Amino acid sequence: MTQNNNTSYAFIGAGNMSGAIIGGMVNSGVEPSRIIATNRTKEKQQALKAKFGITTDLDNQEAIKQADVVILGVKPQMMADVLTDLVSNGADFSDKLVVTVAAGLLVKRYTDIIGDVRFVRCMPNTPSLVGHGVSGLYVGSSQARFDKSVIEQDIQITTELFSHVGATVWLKSESEIDQLAAVSGSGPAYFFAFMEAMANKAKEFGFSEGVANVMVQETAIGAAKMTFNKDKSFAELRENVTSPGGSTAAALNVFNNNNLQATVNEALDAAVTRAQEMSKL
Numbered sequence: 001m002t003q004n005n006n007t008s009y010a011f012i013g014a015g016n017m018s019g020a021i022i023g024g025m026v027n028s029g030v031e032p033s034r035i036i037a038t039n040r041t042k043e044k045q046q047a048l049k050a051k052f053g054i055t056t057d058l059d060n061q062e063a064i065k066q067a068d069v070v071i072l073g074v075k076p077q078m079m080a081d082v083l084t085d086l087v088s089n090g091a092d093f094s095d096k097l098v099v100t101v102a103a104g105l106l107v108k109r110y111t112d113i114i115g116d117v118r119f120v121r122c123m124p125n126t127p128s129l130v131g132h133g134v135s136g137l138y139v140g141s142s143q144a145r146f147d148k149s150v151i152e153q154d155i156q157i158t159t160e161l162f163s164h165v166g167a168t169v170w171l172k173s174e175s176e177i178d179q180l181a182a183v184s185g186s187g188p189a190y191f192f193a194f195m196e197a198m199a200n201k202a203k204e205f206g207f208s209e210g211v212a213n214v215m216v217q218e219t220a221i222g223a224a225k226m227t228f229n230k231d232k233s234f235a236e237l238r239e240n241v242t243s244p245g246g247s248t249a250a251a252l253n254v255f256n257n258n259n260l261q262a263t264v265n266e267a268l269d270a271a272v273t274r275a276q277e278m279s280k281l
């Protein structure tokens with residue numbers, strides 16, 4: 001099975017992450033009738049149906065039956081129970097490509113429950129919704145039992161799927177997923193936290209909430225867009241804003257005196273450590 005205009009997708013668990021991927025897929029032109037989503041509570045499903053026109057009226061078993069690619073989008077803590085329940089109720093993954101987006105769960109944890117099926121681990125991020133996602137991808141070593149051509153096809157199908165919502169990065173070892181997650185998986189939250197802090201200070205200066213938000217939003221998107229100019233590194237772009245002895249230099253000195261790089265290093269290391277801990281739970 002190569003991905004084509006008929007490939008169908010079932011998202012099991014339609015929360016924040018699945019919703020972002022589904023939205024990004026539909027926005028990039030994937031036919032909504034090829035996308036099924038299930039969720040434990042019905043409100044989120046109904047919202048996705050209303051917004052994107054996808055199919056949401058099937059239960060997990062029927063959704064899996066009808067799909068070529070099954071995307072597992074429940075919380076890591078729930079994954080084993082959800083899969084055990086599916087298998088004990090007869091779910092058959094043998095002709096499916098199964099893709100998980102959960103953090104901190106090793107491939108073996110899945111294949112121990114659902115068997116040695118065709119399997120890809122993905123670490124996406126929520127900017128998938130707006131076509132600027134980053135998806136780290138890893139084909140499990142248990143895939144060694146499949147023909148090289150099957151694995152290559154699965155790599156192609158998954159690359160095409162996640163290319164609909166942004167950039168794809170194939171990883172050579174499963175441990176790299178935790179590192180990629182610390183950068184791009186969790187990364188949007190770091191930028192949101194920084195934006196929140198800047199907007200709070202702008203309001204403290206006396207700007208209205210609306211003006212504070214616009215200043216921060218436009219600055220963030222403008223700065224991000226400028227980094228796609230391949231002629232200039234992040235450091236050069238920073239230097240271009242920073243007049244020697246000027247006000248930007250005064251602000252950056254505060255960040256540096258508070259060890260910005262060391263703080264970022266410590267935060268990303270903490271994310272990796274937590275993902276590693278989760279994989280052992």
Ligand SMILES: NC(=O)C1=CN([C@@H]2O[C@H](COP(=O)(O)OP(=O)(O)OC[C@H]3O[C@@H](n4cnc5c(N)ncnc54)[C@H](OP(=O)(O)O)[C@@H]3O)[C@@H](O)[C@H]2O)C=CC1
Pocket residue numbers: 012013014015016017018038039040041044060073074075076078082101102103104123124125126185186
């Ligand atoms: N959010 C992010 O930025 C990222 C998340 N991830 C991964 O994505 C996964 C989902 O995270 P996120 O979307 O944030 O979490 P959410 O809680 O938003 O989504 C999980 C969804 O799964 C549903 N669910 C639970 N049990 C079942 C079931 N038996 N059948 C169908 N649906 C079920 C929940 O329903 P209910 O409405 O009842 O709670 C919920 O809507 C996690 O494994 C996380 O590690 C990966 C990268 C980034």
Ligand SMILES: O=C(O)[C@@H]1CCC=N1
Pocket residue numbers: 103181185186
């Ligand atoms: O916080 C989490 O566990 C997931 C992984 C990356 C983003 N959200």
